[in-house]
Amino acid sequence: MDLGIFIFQTLIKILLVLLIFSALAGFTTYIERKVLAFMQRRLGPMYVGPFGLLQILADGIKLFTKEDIIPTNAIKPIFKVAPVILPVSAFVAFTGVPILPDIQIGDTTFQFLIVDSDVGVLFVLGVMAVGMFSPLLAGIASSNKWSLLGGARTAIQLLSFEVVTGLSILAPLMLVGSLNLIDINNYQIEHGWLIWQQPIAFVLFLIAGYAETNRTPFDLLEHEAEVVSGYATEYSGMRWGLFFIGEYVNMYIVSFLVVLIFLGGFGEGTLLDGLCYLAKVLFFIFLFLWTRAAWPHVRPDQLMWLTWKVLMPLAVINIVVTGLLVI
């Protein structure tokens, strides 16, 4: 393909991903508030606009116009840069996720995937994990006790869950024999969804995904009841908002990954398959909100106990068993 057209197309795709998913992140906050409210017999946002729909807009205006406070003792350059890392890493990771199957218009195929790499899964997970630096640096640079505690908990989280994420996904990858997300998707067309072959890996990966995106029950980085707002205590305005855009985009990535790797992805790429794909993704987003309404948080020591003493051995056993079966 002509290089110029390629660059142009890629830029358009990047812009699309950026726009769609920052808008979706905002919309998800609204959905989250509504779903949580309904589950708790409340109504949620109701005043701004019909059914409170314009609440997102109001929140946006608030975030953009709020004073950007930088504490006197904070390490300023790091404090300023930290919130940017999370959304950047999240959006970069998104370039490796096929958000829609390829579309055939005439005899040109339009590919939604931006980076079609042979190490797709590694790329996405790796870049996503970089996002963890954001709360870590923010916590250390804020010169605030709560932030520091939040930062320390980030380190715990990173140590505990990166291992499980990697190990849990290893077993299905051994079956597929490729790190390319499209290959994983195509493998499932022939062999059925990987969740039936790898149920343990599915559960482990899902749990690890919750920790990666730091959502309930593993949101100990910003556990209101214990550490005020954790790493985000000193942040206000759009800098605070960036953390949350990053968090919600990460939620989407994890949902896409789970569906792609374990639930058949977009199958053969027909229209119906595409719709099913999106519905599955939305179900996982809903699951994030659902568990948030129902489950309590875990303590940091429980988190480490859970990962190192339960989940990691399970993942290793899973790999060994899968390995024996493959051979």
Next chain:
Amino acid sequence: MNKEVIKGSQNYIPVEIEDYPTTGWQKFKQVVRRSLGKELFVGLWVVLREMLKFNIHTVQYPEEVLPLPSRYRAVHKLLRLLESGNERCIGCGLCEKICIADCIRMETKEENGRKVVSEYSINLGRCIFCGYCAEVCPELAIVHGSRYENASEQRAHFVLKDDMLTPIDFLKEQKEFDGFGAVSPNADKLIKKTPLAY
């Protein structure tokens, strides 16, 4: 097990608390029981059920207001006599005397051989809404109303006599007050004859 027996006349039900696990294996069993057993999934089911039932308890406040019981003690009102529309207050000064926050002030003067109240004010900044004034008033003239939305631009609002007194044209809407300080509906039955002969 928590075997504490609670004494007393009330029917307390002691919550059963299991012994805390001490060894690692017990802890592991507890986690498995809680995560794979009922607890986590019952939680999920309960919240989903509430969402599907859509049994919302929210009161959308400025549009919907919960009814107040008549004995609620909010900003005071001065009532009028239902038939003639005259002010009930006879200027006896009992309320001024009893008020523990010392926030009622009144001025009285004589008019046609009757004592009338020309000024009557309650400093709501000091009132503790104890209700003594309503209770002591022999005429059921000063009573507690149900206005609890106290935001105002000036402290003096709600406090002056004109603000509290039922306007004469709204006399029809004034109901006999049955709240704090009013005679209870079964008062006749409660009254005992004064024993005259000892």
